[in-house]
Every structure is written in C-alpha cells, then in structure tokens.
Amino acid sequence: xxxxxxKPKRKNPVARTRLPTLPPASRSRAALGLARAAAEGRFxxxxxxxxxxxxxxxxxxxxxxxxxxxxxxxxxxxxxxIATTTLRHSNDAYFRxxxxxxxxxxxxxxxxxxxAHVHEDCQEASRVRLALKLDRSGQAVLHALPAEDTPNMNxxxxxxxxxxxxxxxxxxxxxxxxxxxxxxxxxxxxxxxATVFVGDPATWKADAGFDAFVASDPRIEPVxxxxxxxxxxxxxxxxxxAKVEILINTADHLRDxxxxxxxxxxxxxxxxxxxVLGLMRLAQAFGPTMCFRAADGTHGAxxxxxxxxxxxxxxxxxxxxxxxxxxxxxxxxxxxRAEFGGAGIRxxxxxxxxxxxxxxxxxxxxxxxxxxxxxxxxxxxxxxxEDLYVGDVAEELRARLRDNHKAVERELGG
Amino acid sequence: xxxxxxxxxxVAAMPVTVPYARYSTHAAHWWLGxxxxxxxxxxxIAKADIDGVCVSSFxxxxxxxxxxxxxxxxxxxxxxxxxMGGASGVVALRRAARAVQAGDAExxxxxxxxxxxVDSFRHTVSQFSRFAQDAVYPYGAGGPNASFALLTDHxxxxxxxxxxxxxxxxxxxxDNALRNPHALMRKPLTLAQYLDARPITDPIHLFDxxxxxxxxxxxxxxxxxxARALKLPGVRIRSTIERHNAYPDDPIQFRGGWAMDxxxxxxxxxxxxxxxxxIETYDDYPVINMLQFxxxxxxxxxxxxxxxxxxxxxxxxxxxxxxxGGQLSVGQAGAAGGYLGLxxxxxxxxxxxxxxxxxxxxIGLVSGFGMINYDRGLCSGAALLERGTA
Ligand SMILES: [Zn+2]
Numbered sequence: 001x002x003x004x005x006x007k008p009k010r011k012n013p014v015a016r017t018r019l020p021t022l023p024p025a026s027r028s029r030a031a032l033g034l035a036r037a038a039a040e041g042r043f044x045x046x047x048x049x050x051x052x053x054x055x056x057x058x059x060x061x062x063x064x065x066x067x068x069x070x071x072x073x074x075x076x077x078x079x080x081x082i083a084t085t086t087l088r089h090s091n092d093a094y095f096r097x098x099x100x101x102x103x104x105x106x107x108x109x110x111x112x113x114x115x116a117h118v119h120e121d122c123q124e125a126s127r128v129r130l131a132l133k134l135d136r137s138g139q140a141v142l143h144a145l146p147a148e149d150t151p152n153m154n155x156x157x158x159x160x161x162x163x164x165x166x167x168x169x170x171x172x173x174x175x176x177x178x179x180x181x182x183x184x185x186x187x188x189x190x191x192x193x194a195t196v197f198v199g200d201p202a203t204w205k206a207d208a209g210f211d212a213f214v215a216s217d218p219r220i221e222p223v224x225x226x227x228x229x230x231x232x233x234x235x236x237x238x239x240x241x242a243k244v245e246i247l248i249n250t251a252d253h254l255r256d257x258x259x260x261x262x263x264x265x266x267x268x269x270x271x272x273x274x275x276v277l278g279l280m281r282l283a284q285a286f287g288p289t290m291c292f293r294a295a296d297g298t299h300g301a302x303x304x305x306x307x308x309x310x311x312x313x314x315x316x317x318x319x320x321x322x323x324x325x326x327x328x329x330x331x332x333x334x335x336x337r338a339e340f341g342g343a344g345i346r347x348x349x350x351x352x353x354x355x356x357x358x359x360x361x362x363x364x365x366x367x368x369x370x371x372x373x374x375x376x377x378x379x380x381x382x383x384x385x386e387d388l389y390v391g392d393v394a395e396e397l398r399a400r401l402r403d404n405h406k407a408v409e410r411e412l413g414g
Numbered sequence: 415x416x417x418x419x420x421x422x423x424x425v426a427a428m429p430v431t432v433p434y435a436r437y438s439t440h441a442a443h444w445w446l447g448x449x450x451x452x453x454x455x456x457x458x459i460a461k462a463d464i465d466g467v468c469v470s471s472f473x474x475x476x477x478x479x480x481x482x483x484x485x486x487x488x489x490x491x492x493x494x495x496x497x498m499g500g501a502s503g504v505v506a507l508r509r510a511a512r513a514v515q516a517g518d519a520e521x522x523x524x525x526x527x528x529x530x531x532v533d534s535f536r537h538t539v540s541q542f543s544r545f546a547q548d549a550v551y552p553y554g555a556g557g558p559n560a561s562f563a564l565l566t567d568h569x570x571x572x573x574x575x576x577x578x579x580x581x582x583x584x585x586x587x588x589d590n591a592l593r594n595p596h597a598l599m600r601k602p603l604t605l606a607q608y609l610d611a612r613p614i615t616d617p618i619h620l621f622d623x624x625x626x627x628x629x630x631x632x633x634x635x636x637x638x639x640x641a642r643a644l645k646l647p648g649v650r651i652r653s654t655i656e657r658h659n660a661y662p663d664d665p666i667q668f669r670g671g672w673a674m675d676x677x678x679x680x681x682x683x684x685x686x687x688x689x690x691x692x693i694e695t696y697d698d699y700p701v702i703n704m705l706q707f708x709x710x711x712x713x714x715x716x717x718x719x720x721x722x723x724x725x726x727x728x729x730x731x732x733x734x735x736x737x738x739g740g741q742l743s744v745g746q747a748g749a750a751g752g753y754l755g756l757x758x759x760x761x762x763x764x765x766x767x768x769x770x771x772x773x774x775x776x777i778g779l780v781s782g783f784g785m786i787n788y789d790r791g792l793c794s795g796a797a798l799l800e801r802g803t804a
Contacts, residue, residue: 023552023555024540024547024551024552024555026540026547026551027547027548028544028547028548030548031548031549056549057544057545057548057549057788058548063662082568082665082666083564083565083567083568083666084564084567085556085560085563085564085567085615085616085617085618086613086615086616087554087556087559087560087615088612088613088614088615088616089556089559089614089615090554090555090556091535091536091539091540091555091556091557092536092540092551092554092555094555095554095555101554103553103554103556103560103564104564105564105568105665105666105789107665107666113665113666113789114549115549115550115553115564115788115789116553117553117554124571125571135552139552141552141553142553
C-alpha cells in the first residue's frame with residue numbers, strides 16, 4: 001500500500017534549490033500519437049485498419065500485414081505484469097535523482113508487450129491496468145497501475161511525477177470574485193491545497209459575500225490582483241511568487257458583441273486586456289519563479305491553468321470580440337507551454353462550454369455549474385492532462401469541429 | 415528445403431586482439447585500424463592483398479565501413495558493414511566465407527572495434543534504436559541492464575534459476591580470465607563476493623554486468639590453399655546459422671533464434687552437441703548463457719539451471735565455456751564483444767590460446783546474440799568450427 005504523501009517540510013532558506021531536470025524527450029513522430037491521447041487522458045494505440053493488429057511501440061506500417069492504414073484507437077488497457085525490475089542505477093540525470101525506480105513488462109490483453117513504469121502497489125505476476133500519462137518532459141509514458149484502486153495510490157512518487165495534484169500545494173486563483181473563481185477556490189481546498197491565494201480585482205468595491213467567503217477557511221488568503229495593471233501583478237508576484245505552485249487563471253471579461261457593429265473597439269480592448277495581456281502579465285511576473293521552483297522538494301511548482309472556452313476554437317459571432325480574445329489567449333498559452341516545457345511545468349488549457357453564471361443569463365441550457373467546471377479542473381490536474389474539454393456542449397462542438405469545421409462556422413454564424 | 419553448400423576449401427585464421435582499455439581518447443577508427451594492422455603484421459600478408467573487408471562498430475559514426483576504407487587507405491573489391499552487435503562475429507564469418515568460396519574476394523579481413531569515451535555509453539544507449547528511444551529509454555534509462563533484468567526476472571521465476579546458478583558461471587569465467595593477459599578483470603572472484611555485490615537493477619547485481627570499454631578484435635577469412643601458402647593455421651567452418659527477430663509473438667524473451675535453427679546447425683555439420691569440445695557464448699548477462707545452453711541443444715528448455723549445477727565451466731572443467739573469461743571478465747568493447755568468442759575459438763583451434771588452451775580441442779561452438787532493439791535481443795547466430803589439418 002502506498003504511504004500517504006506527507007506535507008512538505010519547511011524549506012531551509014539557505015539550501016540550494018534543486019534545478020529541474022527532465023526525463024528523455026526524444027520520440028519518433030509516430031510515437032507522438034501517444035502524446036495526443038495522453039494529453040486528454042485517453043488510452044489509445046495504433047490498430048491496423050486491415051488486420052486489426054494493435055501495434056506497440058508505434059509503427060509506420062503494420063507489423064503483421066504491412067498495411068499502412070494504422071489508426072489511433074482506444075484499446076483495452078488491461079494486461080499481465082510478467083516481469084519487473086527496480087532500477088538502482090540510471091543513465092539519465094532525471095531518473096538518477098529519483099532512484100530507485102520500478103519498471104516492468106506488461107503483456108497487454110490487446111496483444112503487444114509493453115515496457116512501463118510500474119506502480120509500487122502492483123504485485124509481481126498480477127493483473128494490471130495501463131494508463132498513458134504525460135511525464136515531466138510532456139511526453140506520453142505508460143504506467144502500470146494495480147487492477148483495482150489502492151489507498152493513497154495517487155501519492156506514489158512515480159505517479160506524482162505525472163500528476164499536478166493540488167494536495168499540499170499552494171494555489172493562486174487569479175480572480176476569486178467571479179462565481180467560477182470561487183468554485184475553483186473551493187475545489188482546490190477540497191482537494192487538500194495547503195493555501196489558496198484568492199485574487200481580488202476590486203478591493204475598493206465592498207462585497208460582503210466575498211468577505212464571508214474569504215473568512216470561511218483559514219487556508220484562504222485574499223490578495224489584491226488586477227491582471228490589467230502591471231504594477232498590481234508585479235507587486236503580488238514579488239510578495240507571493242515563490243509560494244505559488246499551481247496558478248489558475250480565472251480572470252475573464254465576457255461581454256456580448258460582434259466585430260462590425262460594435263461602436264468602437266473599447267469592448268474588444270477590455271477583453272484583450274484581461275484575457276490576453278492579463279495572461280501575459282501573469283506569465284512574465286510569475287512564470288520565471290515557477291520555472292526555478294519546478295523541482296523544489298516534493299511539492300514544487302507544477303501547473304499553470306488557463307480557463308479558456310470552447311469558443312477559443314470556434315468563434316461565436318454574437319460574442320465575436322470576446323471569442324477573438326479567447327483564441328488569442330489560447331495562442332499565447334501554447335507559447336507559454338513551450339516556454340514552461342524546459343522546466344517540466346504543465347500548462348493545462350481548459351475548454352468549457354457555457355457556464356451557468358451571471359454573464360450567461362440568456363444562454364439556453366445545457367449550461368455548466370461552476371462547481372462542475374472546478375471539479376473537472378481538479379480532476380484534470382490530478383490526472384495530469386493538458387487539454388480539458390468540459391461539458392457536453394464543449395465535447396460536442398469539438399466533435400463537430402473535427403468532423404467538419406466549415407459546417408461549424410455556418411452553424412455558429414446562423 | 416534445398417541442401418546448403420558446405421564451406422569447403424575456406425578457413426578462418428589469424429585471431430588478433432587489440433588490448434582493451436577502460437576508456438580511450440581515440441576514435442573507433444584508431445581501434446579498427448590497429449586491428450587491421452595487427453592482421454597484416456602477424457599474417458605477413460601485404461596490405462594490398464587484402465581485397466575484402468568486413469566491419470562492425472557502434473562508435474564509428476558518422477562514418478560507415480566506406481569512410482573507414484579511405485581512412486585506412488584500403489581499396490577492397492568486397493566490403494560489408496554488419497551492425498548486429500553481439501552476433502557480428504558469426505555473421506561476418508559466414509558472409510566472408512561465402513564471398514571467398516564464390517571468388518568475390520580472396521582474403522577478407524573481418525574487424526570489429528569501438529572506442530569508449532566517458533560519456534559514449536549513455537550516448538549509444540539513448541540513441542540505440544527507434545523503438546528503444548520511443549518505448550524503453552524513457553522508462554528509467556536503465557539501458558541494457560534494465561532490459562536484461564526483466565528477462566532475468568522472468569526466467570528466474572519461470573524456470574527456478576537462482577543467483578547462485580548465475581554466480582557459478584560468472585566465477586568460472588573469472589577463473590578463466592585469470593589466464594588471459596587481455597582481460598580487464600584480473601582479480602579472482604568468489605561466489606560469496608558475487609552474491610554480496612550491490613544490486614544494480616534487480617535481479618542484476620554488479621558482477622552480472624559487463625564493463626563497457628574500448629578495444630578491437632579481428633580475423634582473416636581465405637581459401638585453405640592461401641592459408642597453407644602463408645603458413646597460417648586455419649580453422650574450418652562446419653556449419654553456421656543466423657536468425658533475426660525470432661519468435662516475435664513470445665510475450666517476453668525466454669529463447670533465442672538458435673532454437674529455430676539448431677537442428678539445421680548440427681545436421682549441416684554432421685555433429686551433435688556431445689561432439690563439442692568447448693563453447694564460447696555471448697555473455698553480456700549470465701541469463702543469456704542459459705538460453706544458449708538450452709537453445710543450442712545442451713539441455714532442454716528450462717533445464718539450464720540443473721545443467722549449470724551439474725557441470726564445471728572452467729577451461730579444464732567438464733564443459734569448457736567462455737575460455738577467455740568472456741565479456742563479463744574481459745570487458746565489452748562494443749561490437750568487438752560480438753567477435754570475442756569467435757576470435758577465442760580460433761585461438762583454441764589453432765593452439766594459440768596459451769594458458770587458456772582446452773586440451774585436445776577439436777570442435778568448438780561459437781554463438782552470438784545481439785541488438786536489444788526494443789524488449790529482446792533480435793540477432794542470433796552460431797558457428798561450429800573445426801581444427802584445420804594444415
Ligand atoms: Zn495489419
């Protein structure tokens with residue numbers, strides 16, 4: 001049974017901070033199909049469209065019938081653990097810092113044998129489940145997990161390397177005044193966060209509800225944060241930047257209005273100031289310190305979460321300016337992912353459908369409860385995914401985009 | 415199946431070793447060049463009379479055998495580059511023998527060698543193959559230790575082999591190495607020391623691992639007539655086999671390609687395992703020796719542990735085995751490790767083994783194994799050799 005992860009000890013202020021190292025990242029292009037599946041928490045391998053043979057490691061042509069028609073498909077993830085070893089030596093610096101390290105051979109029910117990381121609760125010669133996870137280099141790796149969940153199983157040091165669990169970590173929610181922001185704070189606390197810094201963009205505006213919320217849990221620390229004000233962002237980073245292990249950017253500026261018939265670009269400028277430049281200000285102020293602390297102890301900085309929208313991928317003309325800001329935010333987030341990559345910090349982009357809050361009053365159902373979005377984000381952090389589609393509207397729109405993005409343009413425009 | 419031609423009229427001769435070094439600042443070209451120079455010097459043949467060359471090396475890049483020919487000033491009319499790791503020696507021998515038989519070349523120099531810089535092992539391991547890069551190296555980067563640990567773990571549980579069994583082989587090899595001036599490991603090893611060694615990658619412990627080093631090995635292949643003219647004692651090739659990616663549906667490796675081709679090997683040679691006077695296996699890890707004992711017909715599958723308990727494996731034991739000390743005690747000089755057993759067998763069959771000589775050795779079996787491309791060794795080969803008459 002896995003030991004529960006202990007709370008991190010207070011850090012010796014003069015001790016050298018361990019610098020982040022990454023596991024081996026080189027992959028063939030075919031193997032990156034595993035990353036696509038792992039990024040969304042799916043278990044996929046190539047299967048031959050002609051003979052059905054499941055392929056692993058990923059191939060260019062079928063190892064059985066030589067067909068080139070290899071499709072990525074969800075395949076059975078069960079298997080038998082037929083050999084294991086515990087590495088006490090490694091050729092790679094990342095693993096050397098994490099020894100001993102257990103790996104094994106799994107004979108998959110789907111056919112192939114796979115070398116995998118092996119969870120400490122897996123018994124020799126037992127049934128296991130395989131999961132595809134993103135490691136610290138952002139590449140997909142196979143983890144063999146016990147056939148049934150075991151107590152504290154997610155606390156194993158090996159799984160923690162792929163997860164971004166808020167447990168025992170300090171979280172910054174950039175805008176805690178919104179309904180979604182509060183839900184995000186609550187979900188983080190429920191997940192065992194050590195501290196949640198709650199950004200307050202309007203300290204000058206009294207809000208008894210917000211004050212009561214902030215007082216509801218001793219782990220909440222309200223902080224002044226206006227993402228449109230560089231000084232405000234910098235001030236906060238100077239004060240708590242070295243304590244933020246997960247940053248969840250909930251700041252948003254959602255307004256109706258298209259492009260051509262707007263009176264001027266005022267609304268668009270406001271949306272971009274919050275959603276795009278706000279993200280950039282946060283990244284410039286908090287990002288470098290998070291990178292430096294990515295390997296700081298057992299609970300270093302791990303994740304940066306952007307609450308985007310499914311309309312970052314498909315413009316909603318009725319909210320054209322806002323959609324454009326979300327699309328721009330997504331683009332900036334992809335750059336941020338590349339920039340955080342060297343430190344192994346995960347950038348998780350969240351694509352919800354319409355959320356049931358004050359700004360979506362007239363949007364017809366189905367709408368997502370803010371608490372449901374927040375719960376999905378925490379689940380996504382625990383599972384270590386990097387792209388998270390939340391709710392039926394988002395999932396459906398994504399499927400429609402994949403099927404025919406031109407149809408989606410016409411449907412959303414109508 | 416059509417009957418294979420015998421290797422009539424062709425011999426292997428002139429075993430040479432360029433003494434190994436733990437680390438070297440030289441390039442692979444230096445080691446391979448030294449091996450070729452030794453072949454020329456010791457055989458008395460003119461450099462220009464070597465009209466065929468066969469090369470194996472992991473660290474020759476970005477060059478191949480082609481670039482090496484310009485580097486060494488050679489103009490062969492037959493050239494081969496065999497990237498088969500531990501199977502390279504046997505495969506080079508059979509390729510070269512057929513070329514000489516067919517008249518495509520008269521004298522072929524087979525050379526294998528590698529350098530070893532302080533960081534070159536990690537480099538070789540991380541870039542070893544596409545499947546290794548995609549599906550093995552990211553899992554702890556344990557290199558061959560990890561791959562063989564998995565095979566060993568499975569074999570031990572499946573067939574009841576113990577660490578004592580592996581230890582007996584390693585201790586016998588070290589005993590043999592004490593007589594080998596080229597061995598890097600020249601201190602006696604006891605079973606207790608073997609068992610007390612630190613774990614590297616369970617169940618692999620320190621003395622189950624080869625030491626990567628720099629070095630080179632070589633031999634010549636020519637007609638029997640030519641050997642006689644040069645007054646070189648030649649070794650006849652009774653039979654050879656090779657096989658790649660055998661038994662791909664086995665979930666984990668517990669047998670090698672030898673098992674597919676063993677009957678053909680002995681039938682072609684007209685000998686049986688009982689006729690073999692000594693055996694040189696590919697021994698990058700002890701478990702692979704057991705696979706070879708079984709798959710080459712010395713005992714049934716799963717019975718190697720009992721076989722090991724019954725026999726003695728030193729030069730004067732009941733089953734003389736890895737008489738140079740093998741890679742486990744001599745060191746693993748990259749691709750030269752795939753030549754070590756063959757070169758040693760040529761010494762045994764030409765009375766050049768000195769203190770390592772197996773008395774009255776007439777028939778020797780050499781076996782090769784190489785290339786953990788993903789989860790198992792893909793190349794296997796074996797050759798039955800016989801003392802020549804010259
Ligand atoms: Zn197929």
